[in-house]
Amino acid sequence: MAYNILIVDDSSPMRMVIKKNIKASGFKTGEIFEAANGMDALAIVKKEWLDIILTDFNMPGMNGLELVSEIKKIDTAKNIPIIMITTEGSQKRLNEFTAQGVTDYIKKPFVPRTIKAKMNDLLGESDYEEAEESDEGFDF
């Protein structure tokens, strides 16, 4: 099965790094969509079939938590697993993530295997052999 993934981050370098990590993780990816803000992300969520969403928290306009709140209002999207990628890690903030329906979170800075592990937890499928090869060759 190939997974459709949405990456939401206002930082184009971070979107590129996350995308490279996902490709190196060994998951069979279908379309990898990118959005630089919450509004663009919502447009993609409403239009495309997605298997998982990775979103930054600290973004201009609509932050990651507000985006999650909007996604949860969409019947066809409310059950999509969402990973929050964040620099923030206070317990209060993490509780907010959980309460809002965030499935899991990744703390920045992260190493490539963190994304692989989280994706594997949520999607339950990974070609580990390919992933190991990819990790070795991934200059990160």
Add this chain to the structure above:
Amino acid sequence: MKKLKRAMRDSISDVFETMFFLPMEFSEALGIEEFWRFEEKGVLTCTLTFNGPFSGKFILFMPAVLAISLSADFMGIESSSLSKDQITGTIKEVVNMIAGGMFVNYDDKHVFDLTIPKMSTFEKTYKDDPALKESLFFGVKTPNSKFALKIEIT
């Protein structure tokens, strides 16, 4: 201030070692003038403000040459292919990660709200804010360059 200083040092080390594999060491310099006879030309500055149990501003000073090198390593592309937005985007991400990490290290019971990092100019950030109560300076040496960070508590 000692706890904050430790939290900041740990966060800087974590970000540069985890995301950039960049060996670095801290300078004992107490301020920008002592650490770096700044040539304003070619120095990128980025700021981020924070609000929580106390408030203030982070300021990163980084030579453009180092910023380009970091961005190329971060994104895994040739430095000649980088756009200006990709370079400033990487620098903003660095400031965001360091600030977020510092507050987790310092006090993970309270929330500090961080603004979106903004590129600034050396002239606007070099001198201390008149409203500041305290400031912390961190000079960091890398194998071929150096950069600096300042926290202003207002």
